[in-house]
Amino acid sequence: MSTKTISHVAKLLTNGSSKVILLSGAGVSTASGIPDFRSAGGMYDTLRPELLTASDKEKKLMEQDPTYVVSWDIFKTNPLPYLEVRRPFILGLHEDDIWKPTLYHAFSQLLSDKNKLLRSYTQNIDGLDYKLSIPTEKLISCHGSLATISCEGCGAPMETSTFTNLVKTQIKDIYKTDSSAPKKSTPIKCPSCSKPLVKPSTVLYGRNLPAEFHDNAQTDATAANILIVAGTSLTVFPTASLPQMAASPNMTRLVIDRDTATGFRADINIAKNPNDIMLEGDCDSVFLDIIEEAGWLEDLTKYKDSLCESSKNLLEGRLLYASKAKSE
Template structure:
């Protein structure tokens, strides 16, 4: 990539813009960054979670195991305990005006791109759902890793009412962060209203599960038919989302906005 002036000129001249965004775009909304030093994975304390010693060893060796299908399929509780305040902050209408997360100027930048007729597609790795609160049409957004904005059974995929889910989380899932004095001392499973299995969670993609079909259906055409790709708030460390940068056509400009150096995935 050339100097900032060249990048800005490329953006202004472009008529087809795609974006790939990550957790860095939502940090100033108060949403924890999972991967950076001090983030959720870096500060994970498996000993606080309702898990077997084998599961805790797996999480110490690789913190992302806490959001893996391998553990969740056997034990739903570590996922729900880790994300308890995050889930309630996104889903619970009772929290409105308290801890509700709001889109940042970075999110609204892409709304401006849409309003000016530039935005072809926004690929978001974030599960917080803030992109949908900007007014960008849903068909312009691909949530690569799913979204906390809706709840379903990971087994049978039956939707679960968000309001009921929040009530169940408050009543059944303990608070490892010690911010809710009314939380239970011990966690209990939340069972699906259809199949009865304890696999209810927000519709996020667990490690070891498939990405949404729209990602696979649209990525090749989108990356080939664009003038500018903007990469913002992501280190490009997670595949297959990071593979998007390898699919761009040779004519397209690539703009990177990230606090830390990104993985070297860009085509030469």
């Protein structure tokens, strides 16, 4: 990673006129222990349809395309595979509170605190963007969120505590980590319409994105002068079209990812556009570098205890190093 590039990014961010839009994917949450669905070892890569409550035809379709498990096509007639796959995520967020924000989320918060954040678009459904104090109007969950529960049929909401208890007692544990889980899954019915379509308010494949994405994306892409794309493969549209919307001579587009090919899939190419930047590395480490170079390390400490263990340890190590360097 180029120190000069980090310095350049920090200088852009600390400029008084900087207005930033963010686009994040699963890579910004992996430090919290949430798996990256699309990478090797992620949910789609390791999906085992034979463990799910599904017909032979449904299992075959999931073998051919793992994303079928989170599609409207199967959910509308058989919601159990979705709930079985999502069970540990639902319980982890609502019951165990084992998921906490990462340094990316703290960076987003700092941008908001400094009135530099125009909007944060996330493809993640984990709800971590909402666990600090960014105003909700600045957050757009492009693919919905596990944080709220509703019926996919009639739209009626359900209390998260009620839903979590039903998931725990009615949905089997295919991951074999909960000995108290039932051996067989039974549908969770909506109290309003009696259909078994209650689920976290995530966007299934085959369903429309929230209207707020379409209402704001083009306007934000024009109003901002910095776009930061982090931890996403940019393969799912229409959210992946945001970098194209933001292509202009006055826009700096920064991609942070472990896969350098990501930037080229986003049509971001530093060989063609000097305003485009690619930083390769783990999101937590790169964002901490940027925060430190921008002089925001002290501001970050107020959120230290809200961070996941991995992010917190990384920050504490950096603070200790900075303190020693200052005293020498």
